[in-house]
Amino acid sequence: MARSGEKRLLTQSARRRLLRIFALVVMLIYTAVTIFPFYALFVRSFVPTKESADLHLWMPEVQEVSMDAQIGNLSVFYELDTNAMKDAFGIPQTEFLMARTTLRQIGEKYDIPEEQIKEFFAGFYRYNGWNTLMTGELYGTSFWGALLRTLIVTVISLTLLIFLSILTGYGLAGLKHRYQMAVYNIYLLQMVIPAMLILLPQYLLIQWFYNLIPGYADEGFVRTVLQLFSIVLINIKGTALSVMIFTAAIGSVPKEIEDSAMIDGASSWQYIRHILLPLLKVPIVSLIVIMLPLIYNQFLEPYVYLDPKNSTLLPFIQSAVGQFSTNYQVIYSAIFASVVPIVLVYLLFRRFFVEGVMAGAIKG
Numbered sequence: 001m002a003r004s005g006e007k008r009l010l011t012q013s014a015r016r017r018l019l020r021i022f023a024l025v026v027m028l029i030y031t032a033v034t035i036f037p038f039y040a041l042f043v044r045s046f047v048p049t050k051e052s053a054d055l056h057l058w059m060p061e062v063q064e065v066s067m068d069a070q071i072g073n074l075s076v077f078y079e080l081d082t083n084a085m086k087d088a089f090g091i092p093q094t095e096f097l098m099a100r101t102t103l104r105q106i107g108e109k110y111d112i113p114e115e116q117i118k119e120f121f122a123g124f125y126r127y128n129g130w131n132t133l134m135t136g137e138l139y140g141t142s143f144w145g146a147l148l149r150t151l152i153v154t155v156i157s158l159t160l161l162i163f164l165s166i167l168t169g170y171g172l173a174g175l176k177h178r179y180q181m182a183v184y185n186i187y188l189l190q191m192v193i194p195a196m197l198i199l200l201p202q203y204l205l206i207q208w209f210y211n212l213i214p215g216y217a218d219e220g221f222v223r224t225v226l227q228l229f230s231i232v233l234i235n236i237k238g239t240a241l242s243v244m245i246f247t248a249a250i251g252s253v254p255k256e257i258e259d260s261a262m263i264d265g266a267s268s269w270q271y272i273r274h275i276l277l278p279l280l281k282v283p284i285v286s287l288i289v290i291m292l293p294l295i296y297n298q299f300l301e302p303y304v305y306l307d308p309k310n311s312t313l314l315p316f317i318q319s320a321v322g323q324f325s326t327n328y329q330v331i332y333s334a335i336f337a338s339v340v341p342i343v344l345v346y347l348l349f350r351r352f353f354v355e356g357v358m359a360g361a362i363k364g
Contacts, residue, residue: 038339045333048125049077052328065103065121067114072099078124079132079327088120129329133337138319140309143334146316147341153228153312154296157235161291162284164236169246170272173253187243195300203304206230219307230305231312235295242287249283250276296342313338 044052046059065074074080086093089112097106103117133143168187172180210230215222253276261271299314306312308319317334320327 038336041332041336041339045129045329045336046126047329047332048128049326049328059126062123063125064118065124067104067107067117068102070099071097071101071103071106075099077327078128079136079330081136085120089116129327129331129333132327132330133333138316138330141311141316143316143337146311146313147338149228149310150296150312150338151341153231153235153298153302154292157232157295158288158291160232160236161239161242162287164238165242165246165287166250166272166277166280168238168243169248169250170268170276172243172247173250174255175247175251184243184247187238188240190238191240199300199304202234206233206305219309223307224310227306227310231298231301234301234305235298241290245283245287246280249280253279292345293342 040057043056043059047054047056048060048063051060071080071082075082082097083093085091086095086097089106089110091097091106091110103121104114106112107114107117136142172184175181175184210216210226213222213226216226217223257275258271261275266274297314298312299318302312303315303318306315308315311319313334317331317338320330320334
């Protein structure tokens, strides 16, 4: 009997061990599948445009620029800065270099050693995407400018959206009156109205109003601020999701809490600020988690409303797509660089997200 019990115990222990191993394998596979797109995107940022159709699981070997490469092709496909090249080789800026001129011909004409030319182009193919992204400009704007504008629009939009959604939810909480139901249903109606349907009238309305403001027609600070403000306005307009979240959350707060605050002399604003706001951690975090990537990765509205020199990240990346040529290396580098900030936000503030979500999980 004892041996039978030991055998059964060993079998149960082995099953637990196998279950743990299986769970570990599943987690490793899931992690690998989740991380692989980011890894592949990072590798692609080092793959030359001429090899963009090939599959690379690691960075390709560093290639030397051929001395028979033509200036026109390097300028079109790799955004070669010919002015910087002229300064490096001591070529006068007034000299005109024909598109079909090769590097070998330039070396022979201006007596430039081949080693000097190869040294200037060292790592040109592998790091072209990152060099162009970090130091160059596309259609008059840089990656850093586009990133800064994106962060400004995202932070302001989220802050105002949460604030206005709380006020709206406070006004509609309970849905006890007909006018509350009518307003609530109008917000819900937005769920069935496609964004493309209102894009043109919305654009015409905003442009008509902005044209009344002096200085908007000219490039400058006023036009830049107003264009970015139009994106913020579109982002903070009442959405069905935010209204549903805060109306339900505030409606679940016992009415006795508000009555007690009013008896103690608190105003409606003091009740919202000191009592209601701390109770809304869960809906606030939920709305941030949902809306942060949507606003940060916004493309349609910034593409329509913003000038190319005033664009945010996604329109900036799209500007790298040319009519006759496309530098895919810059596009992959820009996409990877644009993903990094939002990943860092989630990693740095994951504790607050978890605390907010778990705040209402345990009662008592």
